[in-house]
Amino acid sequence: MSRIGRSINHAWRVFATGLVFVLFGLGALLISLTVFPLLRLSTSRADEARRRIQRAMQRTFRGYIELMRVLGVMTYELHGIERLREPGRLIVANHPTLIDVVMLVSLIPEVDCIVKRGLWRNPFLRWPVIWASYIPNSEGEELIERCAATLRRGHSLLVFPEGTRTVPGRPMRMQRGAAHIALAADAPILPVTIDCDPPTLFKGNPWYRVPERPFHMKVIVGEPVPSSQFRREGEAPTRAARRLTQWLLAYYGANENGHPVEDQKRTNSAASTVPIAPAVS
Amino acid sequence: MSVNVKSREEILEYLREVLVELFEVKPEQVVPEANLYEDLDIDSIDAVDLILKLKELTGRKIQPQQFKHVRTINDVIEAIQSVMAESPAA
Numbered sequence: 001m002s003r004i005g006r007s008i009n010h011a012w013r014v015f016a017t018g019l020v021f022v023l024f025g026l027g028a029l030l031i032s033l034t035v036f037p038l039l040r041l042s043t044s045r046a047d048e049a050r051r052r053i054q055r056a057m058q059r060t061f062r063g064y065i066e067l068m069r070v071l072g073v074m075t076y077e078l079h080g081i082e083r084l085r086e087p088g089r090l091i092v093a094n095h096p097t098l099i100d101v102v103m104l105v106s107l108i109p110e111v112d113c114i115v116k117r118g119l120w121r122n123p124f125l126r127w128p129v130i131w132a133s134y135i136p137n138s139e140g141e142e143l144i145e146r147c148a149a150t151l152r153r154g155h156s157l158l159v160f161p162e163g164t165r166t167v168p169g170r171p172m173r174m175q176r177g178a179a180h181i182a183l184a185a186d187a188p189i190l191p192v193t194i195d196c197d198p199p200t201l202f203k204g205n206p207w208y209r210v211p212e213r214p215f216h217m218k219v220i221v222g223e224p225v226p227s228s229q230f231r232r233e234g235e236a237p238t239r240a241a242r243r244l245t246q247w248l249l250a251y252y253g254a255n256e257n258g259h260p261v262e263d264q265k266r267t268n269s270a271a272s273t274v275p276i277a278p279a280v281s
Numbered sequence: 282m283s284v285n286v287k288s289r290e291e292i293l294e295y296l297r298e299v300l301v302e303l304f305e306v307k308p309e310q311v312v313p314e315a316n317l318y319e320d321l322d323i324d325s326i327d328a329v330d331l332i333l334k335l336k337e338l339t340g341r342k343i344q345p346q347q348f349k350h351v352r353t354i355n356d357v358i359e360a361i362q363s364v365m366a367e368s369p370a371a
Contacts, residue, residue, distance in 0.1 A: 140325035180326045236303045238330050 009072075013210045016071040021207060024064060029124055031060060036128045046133075053132045054110045061106035068099075074214055076103070080221035083190060084108045088154045089224060090182045093192040094172075094252050095160040098201040100194050103217060104158055112150045112157045114143070144180045151185035161248055165203040171258030172249065179244035182227035183237060189244075191222040191251050222251070287365065292338075292358050299334050303327070313355040321354075331357075339364045 001009065039052045068074045084091065084107050091111065093104060105111060117136035119125045129136075135146050135157075151157055161178035182189050195218040196202075198211035230244040231237070253260055287295075297311040306321050317323040323331065328351075332343050335357075343364050351357055 141329050144326060176324055176326065236330070238303045238327055239305060241326075242305060 010210065010212075013071075013073055013214065014208050016068075016073050017207055017210055020064065020068055020071070020073065023067070027060065027064075031056070032124050032128045036131060040127075040131045046131075049131055050133045051110055053128065054112075057132060058106055058109055061102045064102055065099075065106050072214055073210075074217060076217040076219070078107065078219045081107050081219065083221045083224065084111075084156075084192075086190070086224070087156050088151060088187060089156045089190045090151060090178065090185070090187045090227075091156055091158045091190045091192060092161050092178050092248065093158070094194055095162050095165045096168075096194055096196045096199065096202055097217075098165065098207075099217075100160070100165075101158070103194070103219060104192065107219065108156065108158070110156065112147075112155050114147070114157075114159060144177065144184055147181040148184035148187075151181070151187040156190075157181070161245070167203045168199055172252060172254040172260075173258055174245050174249050174254075176241050176245045178248065179227075179230075179241040182244065183230070183240055186227060188224040188226050190224045191248070193220045193222065193252065194218070195220075287338075289358055289362075292361050293354070295338055296354065296357060296361075299331070303330060303334060311354060313353065313358065315354045316352055317354070317357070318352070335361060 035056055036053055039056060040049045042052060043049050065074075065076070069076065084104075087110070091104070091108070093100060101113065105113065112133060112135060114135045114137050115129055117138060119129050120136055133150070135143070135150065137143065138146070147157055147159070159178045159181065161174050162172065163175045163177070166172060178189075181187075197216050197218075198213065199205075200209075200211045200215045201207060225247075227244065230240045230247065232240070249258065293311070293313065297308055300306045300311050300321065300323075301308055304321065304323055304327060306323075310321060315321055317328070328348060332345065332348055336342050339361055341364065343360060347360050347364065351360055
């Protein structure tokens, strides 16, 4: 591409990215006021409404991802995503970008998510999050118990164990909440690796600073791991949570201090250092 | 269970054993000025397990409110002492 061609392409992607963000905001508002209330009224059963609304959420997010692809903002590839359809699993993922949740929800027909509890005070969004039976990010025991309860009912739950987006160049920090949830519900863990190249929409990177070329997102779904394998007979459960969290850190290619195992750009090959490697289909 | 008033040293020693068992901290890390979250990597969920475990020592459950402002090992010792002071030996 010529220099002029490159700068036109760059300007286009800044515009397109901004457009997608605006459409996302307006779309969320519009759908919350129309589609979701209609879906809620379409059935008298709360669990059926939840299912329909979560499916509508998937299609909407699918639309945003396709829009970004068509507009030339991004490309993507998916591996092993059929495993995301199995219910009752704790789906965990690393969190390199702002759109990870959009990408993952677009791939899972029904999944519970933890969302900002502030939304329960938002006049437009409070009802959709209630109808979708999303979980407010309360603290400690209460949050763990709500998450474990939904898994026990056979729903899948999406969690980013880091708690926030990864800061590039900083050690990966893993909260133990995901481990506590999996152990409390005795649910299998389904690890998902997200790779974004070149890095964009990471923490501290404004949306208009688009990368030098359209970013490529790779989603690799690993094999499910029973959480019971982290328990040991006659041992305090708090230790199992630590062991599981260490395993997650190793899975995502960081050692116990959160630093990358190999001094290289984080790649999916790092996961192969862990006994249970993600299957790439 | 006997609820004799225990000295700070006895409580610290007990706490050291419990923290090593529950959270795999190193015994030498358990000093009065150590911060639970920053120095010992004990989070709010761990604290729930810790409170349950401490019941074995105090003979009664420490209320979460009593534990709310606990930041350091020293704070834990004081919380234990105050619980034991309000539940005289039966």
